[in-house]
Amino acid sequence: MSDQDLICVGAIAGAYGVRGEVRVKSYCAAPEDIETYRPLYTEDGSRTFNLALLHQVKNGFAARIAEITTKEEADEMRGLSLFAARDQLPSLPDDEFYHADLIGLEVYDTGGTLLGRVKTVQNHGADDLLELQLKGTSATTFLPFTKAAVPTVDLASGRIVADPPLGVLPDAADG
Structure with a gap:
């Protein structure tokens, strides 16, 4: 298996x-x-x-x-x-995902720029957070896994489109 x-x-x-x-x-x-x-x-x-x-x-x-x-x-x-x-697990509605399916997906901003890849999915009591391994660095950041911050998850193509809130990405990645 x-x-x-x-x-x-x-x-x-x-x-x-x-x-x-x-x-x-x-x-x-x-x-x-x-x-x-x-x-x-x-x-x-x-x-x-x-x-x-x-x-x-x-x-x-x-x-x-x-x-x-x-x-x-x-x-x-x-x-x-x-x-x-x-x-064995139930099928999920279109807007729900198993954490295992999100790990490894590439994350792009709404302009098509690759931001990084999902490293882990965390939950510390509120909403889920996607831990992103930022492109070209060893740095990570947390992206809220909300409809506003993550409008599109396309499992078939292995990508996520994100609109990160201000302050989520380091200045170097913003520029």
Whole structure:
């Protein structure tokens, strides 16, 4: 299974209790949907897990994974991202995107000038932010992923058209 076939749907945040339960953070629009995607995979697809949610806890869920039976095994899983097969996930409306589909896209301004490439998609509690690796430098900047700042996402051609708010781009890139 290639990385294009897998979408990150959550992560193991650590152990929960002493019997191998784990704390899981869900990245799904409906957080409890993470349980419906079976099996879940590691990023490289080498391991699979069947997740059973037990109950909600602060910032996620307590869950059981059959392959994890001790607190020590659960502790070792901390930070492990959980991926679902793309074909298990629901289709999205035209104006919504999986983060994995945005990473790597070239970003152009409204005048057609290449600004850079999407490095990551972040969310720190408000709107999503596209972290752009600026063209020709090692510098990055964050572009709000709003309709105003990103009017066009064309997955078929692998490009985004952006109208960055003032102050988002460094002066050298503005000029």
